[in-house]
Amino acid sequence: MCLNGMNKAPTGLSLAGKLAIHYAITTFAVLVIASGILYWSVLDHLEREHKHLLVTKISDLRHYFKTSSTFGKELHELIDIEHHHSEMPHSSAIHPGVPHHVFVRILDSHGELLLQSSLKQPLPKTLKFPVANDIEDDIAVIKLKSNNNQQYLLGSAWALTNYQGQTKKILLQAMLGLAQDETLLSEYQHTLIGVLAFGVLASALAGFWITRRGLLPLRQITNAIQTINAHQLNERVGSKNWPHEIALLADSFDQMLARLDRSFGQLSRFSADLAHELRTPINNLMGETEVALSRERNTEEYCKILESNIEECSRIARMIDELLFLARAEDPKTEINRQLLSIEDEFQTVLEFYEGIAAEHQLEINCQSNQIVVYADQRLLRRVLTNLVSNAIRYTPEGGQVTLFAETMPDQSIKISVSDNGIGIPQDQIAHVFDRFYRVDKSRHRDTQGTGLGLAIVKSIMHLHAGTVLARNNHPQGAVLELIFPPSEKMTKL
Amino acid sequence: MRILIIEDEEKTAAFLSKGLKENGFSVDAVKNGVDGLNELEFGGYDLVILDVMLPLLDGWSVLAALRSKDIQTRVLLLTARDEVDDRVKGLELGADDYLVKPFAFSELLARIRTLLRRGAVVEQQVLKCADLEIDTVKHRVTRSGKRIDLTPKELQLLALMARRPGEVLSRTVIAEQVWDMNFDSDTNVVDVAIRRLRNKVDDPFEIKLIRTVRGVGYVFEWNE
Numbered sequence: 237m238c239l240n241g242m243n244k245a246p247t248g249l250s251l252a253g254k255l256a257i258h259y260a261i262t263t264f265a266v267l268v269i270a271s272g273i274l275y276w277s278v279l280d281h282l283e284r285e286h287k288h289l290l291v292t293k294i295s296d297l298r299h300y301f302k303t304s305s306t307f308g309k310e311l312h313e314l315i316d317i318e319h320h321h322s323e324m325p326h327s328s329a330i331h332p333g334v335p336h337h338v339f340v341r342i343l344d345s346h347g348e349l350l351l352q353s354s355l356k357q358p359l360p361k362t363l364k365f366p367v368a369n370d371i372e373d374d375i376a377v378i379k380l381k382s383n384n385n386q387q388y389l390l391g392s393a394w395a396l397t398n399y400q401g402q403t404k405k406i407l408l409q410a411m412l413g414l415a416q417d418e419t420l421l422s423e424y425q426h427t428l429i430g431v432l433a434f435g436v437l438a439s440a441l442a443g444f445w446i447t448r449r450g451l452l453p454l455r456q457i458t459n460a461i462q463t464i465n466a467h468q469l470n471e472r473v474g475s476k477n478w479p480h481e482i483a484l485l486a487d488s489f490d491q492m493l494a495r496l497d498r499s500f501g502q503l504s505r506f507s508a509d510l511a512h513e514l515r516t517p518i519n520n521l522m523g524e525t526e527v528a529l530s531r532e533r534n535t536e537e538y539c540k541i542l543e544s545n546i547e548e549c550s551r552i553a554r555m556i557d558e559l560l561f562l563a564r565a566e567d568p569k570t571e572i573n574r575q576l577l578s579i580e581d582e583f584q585t586v587l588e589f590y591e592g593i594a595a596e597h598q599l600e601i602n603c604q605s606n607q608i609v610v611y612a613d614q615r616l617l618r619r620v621l622t623n624l625v626s627n628a629i630r631y632t633p634e635g636g637q638v639t640l641f642a643e644t645m646p647d648q649s650i651k652i653s654v655s656d657n658g659i660g661i662p663q664d665q666i667a668h669v670f671d672r673f674y675r676v677d678k679s680r681h682r683d684t685q686g687t688g689l690g691l692a693i694v695k696s697i698m699h700l701h702a703g704t705v706l707a708r709n710n711h712p713q714g715a716v717l718e719l720i721f722p723p724s725e726k727m728t729k730l
Numbered sequence: 731m732r733i734l735i736i737e738d739e740e741k742t743a744a745f746l747s748k749g750l751k752e753n754g755f756s757v758d759a760v761k762n763g764v765d766g767l768n769e770l771e772f773g774g775y776d777l778v779i780l781d782v783m784l785p786l787l788d789g790w791s792v793l794a795a796l797r798s799k800d801i802q803t804r805v806l807l808l809t810a811r812d813e814v815d816d817r818v819k820g821l822e823l824g825a826d827d828y829l830v831k832p833f834a835f836s837e838l839l840a841r842i843r844t845l846l847r848r849g850a851v852v853e854q855q856v857l858k859c860a861d862l863e864i865d866t867v868k869h870r871v872t873r874s875g876k877r878i879d880l881t882p883k884e885l886q887l888l889a890l891m892a893r894r895p896g897e898v899l900s901r902t903v904i905a906e907q908v909w910d911m912n913f914d915s916d917t918n919v920v921d922v923a924i925r926r927l928r929n930k931v932d933d934p935f936e937i938k939l940i941r942t943v944r945g946v947g948y949v950f951e952w953n954e
Contacts, residue, residue, distance in 0.1 A: 539944060546945035553832045588883050589909045592922040619913050 252447040259443030264436045271428040278424065282417050287377055290391045290410050293338045294375050297408050301397035307351055315340040315353050343407040350406065365409045368392035379414075387414040453482045461489065469497040509673040513555065513688065517548040551687065558689040562672070565696035572613040572700050579642045579652065580605040582614070586621045586640070593629060594638075601625070603640035610642075610650050611724040616697045623690040624654040624717050631715065632658030648723035649703075657714035661707060669707050670695040694719075731846060732774055735759040736766035736792065737781040737808070746779060749835050750842075763787025767795055775803050776846060779838075780825075782809040782816075790823060797824040804845045806838075836900040836946050843897060857892045860937050860952045864889055873935055883908060884927050891940065891950035900947040924948055 249257075300314060341352035366376040375393040382388060389412040397404050460473045472493065474486040528541045564570055583603040594601045610617070621640070628638040638656045645651050661669060668674050673688040691707075694717075698705045703721045710716045733755045737743040743759045750757045758775075760766045763784040770778060770792075778796075782789035793805055807820045810831045820828045827841050857864040861874045866889050871878045880888065887908045891899060901920040905911045908923075924940060932938045939952050 543945040549832070550834075550945075556832070585910065589905075589911060589919055591881070591883070592926050593919055595926070596922055615912050618911060622911065 251451060252444050255447040256440045256444035260436050260440035263439035264432070267432045267435045271432060275421075275424065275428060279421065282421075283379075286389050286412055286414065286417070290338060290377060290389055290412050291375050293340060293410050294391050294393045294408050297340065297342070298393065298395040301395045301406065304397075311351070315342070315351065337413070339411040339413075341409050343409065345405045345407065347407070365390050365392045365411075368394050368407060370394060387418060388412065389414060453479050457482055457486060457489075464493070466500070469493055469500055506672060510559070513673055514552065517551050520548050521545055555687045555689070558687055558693060562689065562692060562696050565693075565700055570700065572616060574611050574613050574701075576609050576611055577614055577617060578605075579608045579610055579650075582617055582621060583640050583642075585618065586625055589622065590625055590629065597629060597632075598634045599629060599632060599636055599638060601638045601640070605640075605642045606644075608642045608644055608650055610652070610721050612701055612721060613697075616700065620694050620697050620719065621652075621654070623694050624719075627690060627717075628654055628656040628658065628715070631660075632656040636714075645720070650721040650723075652719045652721070653716055654719075655710050655714060655716040657710065660709045660713055660715045663709070666707055666709070670705070691717075731776045732756045732758070733842070734766065734769055734775045734778045734803075736761075736763065736778060736784065736789070738762060738784055739781070742781075742808075745835070746838075749839070753839060755842075761785070763789065763792045767792050770796060770801060770803060771799070773801070773803075777804040777806065777842060779806050779808060779842075782807060782811065782820075790819070793820070793823045793825055806841060806845065808833075834900045834902065834946065836898040836943075837903060840894075840897065840899065840903055843894075854893075857889060859892050859895060859939060859950065861935070862892070862931070862939060864892055871931075873931065878930050880927075880930060884923070884930070887923060887927055888931060891948065895950045898943050898947050898949045904947070 296314060300311060304310070337353075339353045342350045344350055364380065366378045368374075368376050375391055377389065377391045380388050380390055391410045393408050395406050395408050397406055456476075457473060457478065460476075464471050464473070472490045474483065474490040476486075478486050524541050524544055528538065533541075583605050587601055587603060590601060593599075625638060625640070632638060636657050638654065640652070640654055642650065642652045665674075670691045672692045674691070675688050695705050698719055701721055703719060705717060705719050707715060707717050731754075733750055735743055735746050735750075735757060737746065737759065738761045740761075743761070747757045747759050758769065760769055764786045766778070766780070766784075767787065769775070780789045780792060784792070787795075789807060789809075793807070796803065796805070804826045805824065807825045807828045808831060809816060809820075809828070817828050826845050829838060829841060855865065855867050857866065863870075863872045864885070865871075866885075869882070869885060871880055871885060871888065887904065890904065890907050904920045904923075909919075924942075928940055932940055937952050939950055941949050941951055943949055
């Protein structure tokens with residue numbers, strides 16, 4: 237047998253490649269989700285921070301006007317007019333050190349500009365402050381995008397001030413440019429994309445490498461297995477210190493090897509036995525014929541020789557038939573013709589078949605079928621029963637008894653036993669009685685008709701019925717052969 | 731009755747011819763399928779013994795050609811292959827019977843006789859051979875007017891032989907016909923049964939009816 241013939245070029249992507257792709261996809265998904273969440277939380281935080289900055293500025297101004305009505309130095313500092321360089325600009329908590337200039341202007345109730353922060357850059361033309369609500373403490377805030385695509389946060393609120401004894405309303409407007417944030421966010425985006433790309437690539441490479449390393453024992457065991465061929469079936473691969481998963485595979489493979497080894501052994505033993513079994517009758521044929529032809533003989537003598545020859549030929553023909561039967565029974569495609577059979581009828585048929593021989597040997601054959609029905613192939617069941625009864629008769633001395641008995645077991649399987657009170661089976665040979673060409677009494681077989689295949693045939697017929705057969709010794713003497721037919725739906729329907 | 735043997739193995743053809751001639755058949759033999767088919771087309775054969783493995787034209791093809799030309803000669807197939815599929819194929823192609831090598835000649839003879847009298851058998855209720863009389867319905871056996879007690883199987887065995895006088899019955903055929911054992915069973919049983927039957931039917935009388943054909947089987951015949 238050529239095991240190399242089974243080598244095929246591997247088809248499809250390698251396991252390592254597949255796993256690397258899976259790793260990359262998983263990493264990509266995880267990174268995308270994580271960076272998305274990060275990005276949006278940063279965005280949200282910035283927005284809240286800025287709004288807070290704007291609202292605080294307006295509140296501070298409101299508070300100022302409540303207590304003072306002069307547009308003095310303090311106010312200038314508060315609204316950041318250019319010549320006051322001592323003022324510390326507000327800085328964001330998110331990016332400390334980067335100042336955020338809040339532009340403020342103060343208008344009177346008619347919309348006349350009273351005061352405004354010094355401009356660091358021209359105000360966008362389309363800038364529209366929200367309409368301040370006429371409610372105390374309320375500050376209206378909107379976010380706007382100017383026509384030069386810059387974002388601004390705008391706030392408006394009314395404030396009350398006591399001016400020359402009169403309470404006056406003044407409008408406070410504040411503006412915060414968000415250009416810096418946008419730059420920051422876009423940088424952040426680029427960083428995230430970079431991290432994403434690197435992560436995916438790194439995990440794909442790592443996945444590939446880890447898998448290849450992980451699968452190294454698999455390649456090793458493949459190499460180990462490839463060295464085994466039909467002549468080295470006694471070799472085993474499981475002796476090395478394999479990782480757990482591979483150890484299971486190696487173990488299964490070893491078990492398969494053991495089975496193969498056994499089968500090969502059986503096969504070669506069987507061939508040897510077969511040659512031996514054929515040798516004996518053929519030797520008789522050749523010898524007898526040769527001796528007969530060596531000189532003239534009378535008709536009576538010739539007839540005797542021919543008769544003996546045909547006996548040997550029949551033996552060989554029978555052996556061929558039985559071997560073919562065994563070979564066919566081993567073919568899993570073999571189908572048998574099962575039907576419901578009355579065991580009583582089958583027992584009676586076998587009884588009638590052997591009544592003559594039983595009477596001649598002064599044997600008693602009893603049977604008890606208990607009205608059981610079995611789902612089996614009639615021809616094969618008869619073959620089993622005649623084989624067993626014929627064996628029982630062969631090994632039971634005159635005056636003995638052979639008993640056929642059927643019973644239903646607790647699990648609904650059906651047991652048919654054939655027992656005798658003959659010489660029994662030597663204890664050390666019980667395991668072998670179902671082997672092909674096995675005979676308990678090696679010296680006796682020439683005077684019986686057996687081919688040594690009877691019980692092997694019984695076993696294979698039971699195998700065809702998904703049943704079992706076992707042999708044991710009876711108390712106080714004799715042998716029992718038990719056939720177990722598994723429960724069948726057909727029988728339970730009855 | 732004319733029989734054609736189409737068989738390329740010379741020894742087989744020779745013993746078949748010899749055996750069949752000695753049993754009263756007129757026999758011709760050819761060695762390949764083409765010759766066989768030619769012979770058959772001229773007609774006149776009652777039965778053909780056809781080997782499956784043949785040179786030029788195999789047995790399957792001969793059979794198929796024969797049936798397609800509507801020649802209804804009975805066909806007995808011989809083969810060394812014993813696959814169930816082969817058996818089915820043979821019968822589907824129109825073979826009348828199928829015999830696997832190695833076979834007993836008596837078996838072949840029995841099959842040929844069965845094929846040739848197919849459809850023409852009327853089972854007689856009362857069989858008479860010499861001074862033996864068997865009533866198969868009343869289960870009565872008498873010889874020279876003396877009643878003989880037989881078990882049902884013994885009666886069946888006797889009736890089987892009496893219906894086919896002069897025909898050698900092999901142990902296998904007997905086991906099959908009497909006990910319905912359709913396989914190569916313990917043929918010792920047949921010898922014992924015959925011995926016991928002889929005890930009752932032959933031994934007490936002068937004319938012996940059952941003769942042993944050594945190594946082959948038993949035949950029912952008597953000299954008047």
